[in-house]
Amino acid sequence: MPTVLVTGANRGIGLGFVRQYATEGWEVIACCRSPQSADDLNALATQSATSSGGRVQVEQMDVADHASVDALAKKYAGKPMDVLINNAGVPGPRGDNREFIFKQMFGTIDYAAWDDVFRINTMGALKVSEAFAENVAASAEKKIVAVSSTMGSIQEGTMPVFIYGSSKAASNWVVSMMAHELKDRGIIAMTFCPGHVRTDMGGPEAPVEVEDSVSGMRKIIAGLTLDDTGSFKRFDGETVAW
Numbered sequence: 001m002p003t004v005l006v007t008g009a010n011r012g013i014g015l016g017f018v019r020q021y022a023t024e025g026w027e028v029i030a031c032c033r034s035p036q037s038a039d040d041l042n043a044l045a046t047q048s049a050t051s052s053g054g055r056v057q058v059e060q061m062d063v064a065d066h067a068s069v070d071a072l073a074k075k076y077a078g079k080p081m082d083v084l085i086n087n088a089g090v091p092g093p094r095g096d097n098r099e100f101i102f103k104q105m106f107g108t109i110d111y112a113a114w115d116d117v118f119r120i121n122t123m124g125a126l127k128v129s130e131a132f133a134e135n136v137a138a139s140a141e142k143k144i145v146a147v148s149s150t151m152g153s154i155q156e157g158t159m160p161v162f163i164y165g166s167s168k169a170a171s172n173w174v175v176s177m178m179a180h181e182l183k184d185r186g187i188i189a190m191t192f193c194p195g196h197v198r199t200d201m202g203g204p205e206a207p208v209e210v211e212d213s214v215s216g217m218r219k220i221i222a223g224l225t226l227d228d229t230g231s232f233k234r235f236d237g238e239t240v241a242w
């Protein structure tokens with residue numbers, strides 16, 4: 001049974017990954033900040049334990065809390081992990097209230113908020129990758145993927161949300177460098193734009209369903225080879241310009 005670790009697994013795209021991998025018979029290590037209130041995820045774990053599908057293990061991990069990342073890595077030391085999905089992320093100040101989103105606009109940046117977003121979206125993904133790289137290297141598939149955004153693309157990003165966009169651009173750089181650093185160990189590192197997806201972050205008007213975004217990314221993940229390391233793809237397979 002192959003194993004996947006997913007961060008930010010309690011809702012949105014992360015929960016979608018857990019549901020689909022579990023249905024396909026994978027062992028899923030589903031990480032979230034607050035397992036005690038992760039009702040949908042806990043229900044999925046109970047359901048998968050009683051069906052013929054995969055096994056879902058719910059684990060506490062806040063990607064911004066390095067002690068929690070190290071503690072989980074210690075618990076799973078020596079366990080091969082085929083796919084590591086760095087999905088956890090935050091949008092930073094935003095919302096329907098224009099004053100709120102202005103905190104990401106030139107001239108009115110909320111620098112304290114930027115600290116928090118960078119710690120989660122950029123540093124968090126790198127810290128988790130460092131902590132579990134040995135597990136990935138010991139697996140059959142050896143894949144580390146990030147759920148990033150076209151908003152982090154220098155060439156394609158058009159929305160001037162400085163905080164979120166820069167955190168994803170930096171996350172893309174991190175993936176690109178990990179691809180170089182980890183190639184000798186046979187690890188494939190790549191990054192995705194999941195599309196504009198109907199989640200808490202994407203909003204109720206977003207055109208892409210979680211199920212379609214996740215199945216698109218899973219199909220791409222399944223076909224990845226070392227030739228794809230360092231790539232940036234949309235959930236539908238299109239290449240995104242860096």
Ligand SMILES: NC(=O)c1ccc[n+]([C@@H]2O[C@H](COP(=O)([O-])OP(=O)(O)OC[C@H]3O[C@@H](n4cnc5c(N)ncnc54)[C@H](OP(=O)(O)O)[C@@H]3O)[C@@H](O)[C@H]2O)c1
Pocket residue numbers: 007008009010011012013014032033034061062063064065087088089090091120124147148149150193194195196197198199200201202203206
């Ligand atoms: N939806 C879109 O249209 C869209 C577009 C482009 C990229 N993305 C990216 O896709 C990823 C998933 O987004 P989504 O749409 O599913 O968003 P979402 O519904 O808001 O879910 C975000 C997930 O990240 C978790 N998270 C936040 N901070 C965390 C931390 N410090 N440690 C661990 N988990 C943390 C949240 O946990 P809590 O419940 O504890 O907050 C939640 O599970 C993000 O990286 C996002 O930037 C989304």
